[in-house]
Amino acid sequence: MTGPVLAVDQGTSGTKALVVCPERGVIGSGTAPVRPRRLPGGRAEVDPHELLASVVTAGRAALADAGEPVAAMGLANQGETVLAWDPRTGEPLTDAIVWHDKRARDVCAELAPHGDALRAATGLPLDPYFAAPKMAWIRRRLTCEGVVTTSDAWLTHRLTGGGAFVTDAATAGRTQLLDLDTVDWSPYALEVYGLADERLPAIVDAAGPVGTTSLFGGFGGAGGSDVPVTGLLVDQQAALLAQGATAPGAAKCTYGTGAFLLAQTGDRPRRGGSGLVSCVAWRLRGRTSYCLDGQVYAAASAVRWLTDLGVIGGAADLDPVGSSVPDTGGVTFVPALAGLAAPWWRDDARGSVTGLGLDTTAGHLVRALCEGIAAQVVELAAATGAELGAPLDVLRVDGGLTRSALLMQTQADLLQRPVEVSALPDATALGAAVLARLGLDPSLSVEGALPEWKPSAVYEPRVPASEAAERMGAFRAAVAALVDGPR
Template structure:
């Protein structure tokens, strides 16, 4: 059995690192903030150096907290965040354009005639959320020098001292440049995006040695696990069989449902993508996104309505319901299943008697209602409704949001007892990379919910509340045409 491993989750607003022992669990932790810049025109950028520094800082803090060496490292990444960089020196040539950024909308509009072909090839709809539109924008507007990749390839290159130029199959699947059937770069997709001559990272399994790093001090540590963040959470939640689903409530909310060893390209509006590739075998999943979850809470905080996420429950519990207020928190557009990045949020039903509590409840209902739409779409694709939903992420600390989720979903919501689930998924892969004979069942921590929220309202009331939300979304979508 391997010793402890270092598991790192490099996220949008921060990096979390854990030292995980297969026998004792988490024995060390560390974190470091990341401060993305939100600019006019839907632009969101981050200094690449801050991403790398956060990985090193969080990792060193976790190792110091554990007080013992590790045998390997796993890294989870943001997925669709991209930058251009010099492969000889590792120096960034641009800022990192974050997954939330909308600047590539013009490219997506231009490529509209190719939308169906791209969806059939890659499983992804044509939307600036994904990496390829941003990569093409960088090439058109910023620089033709160096390479342009997702952030993981740059981080791995820097961590390994230039020794590796790779990306895992699931992260490659977030670009809209991966053939979903062959799990290799698609020459046709590259041509459509004007990226045919680009030098792209080698696609590797999610578990296996890709190099070593000395940036954490002490002995070199093998890097043996790589995966995009939401798939890492899916793995750590134990959702490894077809039909199992999870939702992570972070900056956005992301629902993934495991679909087995064949890709799906249904008409529900969900994304078909790679879950992970292990030992050359690819597992697939369906993916749905809510662009603003914790970021919507931050927005309400910036307005002074609440003091922070910790205020959701006390402020929201001061009133019995949303008081007729409906909030569609599409503050960065609507993702799955609508794919209307041009649409912006709405607050309706306001009155002189509307309080901060009503706004908080309406926000919780707006986030939860979008997740309901994703869960129903996933059930339709799978041919059977979900039986329950496993959840993780910072916003699961809000009992109000979780109860609202169970009420509108009309299903049990099981909150993970394990903190930092995405990092734990990276740790699972680090172990598998060192011990390929291990099975997923042996490597994945046993599922233990810390709490289970059961629906407290009737199906009729849930349908009424969902109907009000859908009517508000329809008004937005129709008004934006």
Template sequence: MTGQGPVLAVDQGTSGTKALVVCPERGVIGSGAAPVRPRHLPGGLVEVSPGDLLDSVLDAGRAALADADEPVTAVGLANQGETVLAWDPATGEPLTDALVWQDRRAEPLCAELAEHAEELRALTGLPLDPYFAAPKMAWIRRHLTRDGTVTTSDAWLTHRLTGAFVTDAATAGRTQLLDLDTAAWSERALALFGLDGEALPRVVDAAEHIGTTTDFGYGIPLTGLLVDQQAALLAQDVTEPGSAKCTYGTGAFLLAQTGDRPRRGDSGLVACVAWRLGGRSSYCLDGQVYTAASAVRWLTDLGVISGAEDLDAVGSAVPDSGGVTFVPALAGLAAPWWRGDLRGSLTGLGLDTAPGHVVRALCEGIAAQVAELADAVAADLGEPLRSLRVDGGLTRSALLMQTQADLLQRPVEVSALPDVTALGVGAVARLGADPGLALRDVIPAWRPAAVYEPRVSADEAAARRAAFRSEVTALLSRTS
């Protein structure tokens, strides 16, 4: 078997699945997409039908193969990370809906475990928060069903495609059940969550032969598995310590490479596995902003803009935010605060406030949170980031990207490659299909489509960030 032919790379995401057929010589030669429609329910509940996830993978993959109109040698699958469900391992049928990573219903369970929060962070690198998989898994066991197995969505999708019962080390690291140092399941963490005795998937490398799927029309080896943000990290060649990327999707996710050792800092960032290849783990620091494109959709639903494509036009109608400050904590604040119970705030409104002021305030709010994450990375690493590589749909907004460069006071390099998550999992699929390849052989060449340099002084950036921090502090004080 050779990895030199095209591969099918599938990125199963929160609001849709994207599939690419990637040829090592010709690049992307086929693409397909299928929507996913999670349900946002009162009380911070977010769920989706597992069948919709599987259908989206098959529909997008088949469309990409039809578009390419040539066979592939392997398939890779990227996943959402912290989305979980219970399912029957004998039949593969789901026993519950999937609880999406944004779901907050396990907050009371986390409160019960508060005295073990530091122990869990030391074991797994993760703060105790319902964002991660283990609290949701425990909630399913307590409230929905004791039958079958309960796992992250990738294990179920992989089982449906190949019959294998596996998860990659980076996805396992998003559960809060993986020992960060050994990349093996932690019996202590399982016991704390009441999940001891659970049948858990085998933890595998990101690149290895998992099995063969016939669901795309003919037999294709599944040779690549990787959680979405780490796949994007790989595709943007963030492979050396001190480099970082941020993906602006439903949320915004900043990851910084730390090398072959986990870095447990005290800044509020997550220490986790970046990927495991050849049995050796690489690690990263990870910071999350829960609402980015989802906040843009919220503004759209209110009628302030007609869609993300309006950000620049509407925001450019005014020179600044007009004193408006937006903390877009519409699903709570993640790193470095870890206050999922918070609600957002929009302050400084007046009769002269126009839609453009609100749009600029939203861009400032997203960019300020990402800048806080970058500062946290610098504190944990002991040196500032040199630049930030970015991808995702919102990078098409010049207003947001310029705001990001201004508040960060560092260059922001926008990826010229769309769909970097799919490209990242396609790269590990090539590695898994051809063991003779090295990691450097499969990483796409980095070339930015645009580079945004800071246009404001460090003093102005500091003042704008201080205004944002003061509103966050006000939120924290009102709800503490």
């Protein structure tokens, strides 16, 4: 039995760290904020030093809270955030371009004739959301020096004192540079993006030793020793693992800055026409599991937008403000504030609010926002069911916005399926903890490393299917007005 491990979830707006003990559960926690800069034209970037500082700050706080050393560390990362950096010194050469940044649209437009072939090879549509267009943009516009990678490779390099230059297979799969079948870098994709001569990180399993870190000082291993880094995985796949979705057909949705629905498909990728992404779920002990992935770009970020406008004071106001009215009052909100992802793939789409009147209140806007987020997840669930050949029986959910009973009830109503809220509030970090344990103890089974899954709440549909269909129809009509309009 391994001892406690440190699990770090480096996210878009903050970093969460947990110290997890196999017998006692979470025994320490810490957080640190991250403040991406939102710029005109759909751009978003962050100082890489802030990402690293947040990992160290949150990790040290969790270790101090636990008051005991750890045996290993696992890291979950925001998969499509990229930067250029000097591999000799570890110093950044650019800011980190955040996953929802849109500056690489021109790169995607130029490569449009290769779109179908790229999707066939990598499982991903041509979209600035993914890492490769951003990497190409950096090379064309900012610098040809150093290496250009996803943020996890840089963080791991810095954590290990320059000892590691790696990325896990699932994060590599978020670049559009990974061959989905061979799980290795695709010569074709690299050539298309003009990145064929790049030095790229080694692709490793999600669990296994990649180096040690001393950045947590006396808070780390026993006797102040360095802590082995033994788990690496992209954030949404880490949450999928923590939710116990290891069998084909099992699905989860995480409601964070965006909302992300993933469904396990087993040992082979599925390439359907639903608009969902086919990608690596994880590679463990040399065996690759795949998943379907659907994205809602703006969830908590849309709540933050309403907050910045002064409509509400924050996410905690969703339920009291939204419950002040019985329905949306005819308001339809398509929260495409960062474009529309699956199944539409329209990064140029803008959000819309229709049906406003002099009697529209803050409560109507809040309800309409919850409905807009939930309706997009319904579309992802429907596409998932079509790919798998059977509708989802139940949807397991996690993430900060699952604290909103209004949003979760709206989700169950529109989905017409039960919604089970995870009792594990930090599923992504807990997934990193599972991997840290697996990487430390090769004799441990995946099932033996997983935390016991149980819901903290179950939301059953409270409206008839006819009403759900009517509400979804209104949302789909509003989306059609956006995507069928002029580009």
